[in-house]
Amino acid sequence: MINKVTFAELIKSYAEKNELTHKQAEQVVRSLFSFVVDDLDKKGKANITNFGSFELKRVAARMGINPQNGEEIVIPAHNKVAFKPYKALEEHVNQQFADLEPELLDEEAESTTKKSSSEPTVEPRFTPSFDNEIEEEQTNVEKPTSPVPSNYIDEVLPSDTDEHIEQDPFGINSSPTEDVEKTETPPVFYATDSFQAEDKEPDEEISDNDDVDDVENKPPFFELDLPDLGDFDDDVTPTSEESEPTVVVRTNIKNSVSDDENTNEGKNSNEPEEELTIDKKPITKEKKAKKEENPIITWLLLFILIAVVAGGIWYFFFRSNTSTHTEVAKTTIQNNEVSPIINSQEADIVEFNENEVSNNTANKPTEVDNQITETEETAKEIVSSNESSSINSYVIKKDEWMWDISRTVYGKPALWPLIFESNRTI
């Protein structure tokens, strides 16, 4: 080292600057580093604040070559003291190159192969890290080799960096969008065309809220409203795919159970449906509004939401028209579980539910103008459904909604309990 400062020169300079005797100055330096050695001995690491930290590291045994006779020898495992400069020292030393910053290159996996061919400099660098003791010697060796490859790097890099900067945003954006598409596409199959057109317009208008990030949370919210009421029934297991298998099971049960109590419960079922449907749409609106911030993601999310809502409505009509009997069976099942005495109470509860429903309907339209249109539509639909199938459709809906939603959202109907738990407050 040409610029080597001997310890004597160091002490002399230090003593003069601080008005110390040489002996005192030497004692300061030696005692300071003796503390470091002590700490390394006790804790395995030590530091000199604003200068650097030292750590004792274990170096595994490895093969080496005896430089004198070329024989392979085993370098045994040993401890070594590693030094890591403090940030202050790092920046102070690196002032010359402080304006340089790391850059992303356009190259991808191919670059690794290029590395070995185009950049001989990389290889010599890695070696010194392994040989800690011989660092100085190897660094000397590196310097002659490095300048030649560095020229190649300078020629290649500028073009790469420019390309890279242009392409970076795409690379970043592409990955999340793809994921979203994958998750969202399946629900589209369930959607009905008629409802989509209606739902899309209001959704777009309303979007003011933030929190687009909670994509996972949103789908459960959709599902929430319906599944809550339906949870009481054990019918969930048969409804693995669609209404038909569930209907069969329920019809069988119906025959066994008496039909007298069906009317009361059927009323109950209809009323809760109104609540559920009314609750749904405001929630969905909020979600949809949140989603619009990111244009691509928001569109996909809107698609999913519309698909889920439309699918639920479609099921509602389908059940109401075809499977009134099955609904009755469900209601009978509930009655059996509760016991006849409770049935009278349920009738009272039904009345309360009706009042609540009316209140809800009255309040919600006032809240948001945009919501009103949707709520009215839903109310009409509900009324029509109630008229056509005066009783039960909601229970069946609930179950199927749970399953359908869980299937669309999670891909597995078995996950419906998550939805139920999230909606318990309702």
Added chain:
Amino acid sequence: MNKAETIKALSEDLGFTQKRTEDLYNNLVHQLSEYLANDKSFSIPEFGSFHSDVRDAYKSFNPHYRKMMLLPTKKVVRFSQSVALKDDFNEVEL
């Protein structure tokens, strides 16, 4: 051992006040940093040597963007432990 503890111990060794010792400590660190910033190497007896070295720009893989990254030229501090220090921490095991 943090800086406060080090200065306290140093002041006891040297017989200086802690304030004076802290000045000495800061001046020493500053002086050593100046050496390294000016491409001067120095060694501490029975401890090791320090020198600064220019590390050429190199490419590395950025796992987040899955792309290669060019890390610029940088001047870094390198430390080489002395034989005495090495033996201190290895004699027991050999």
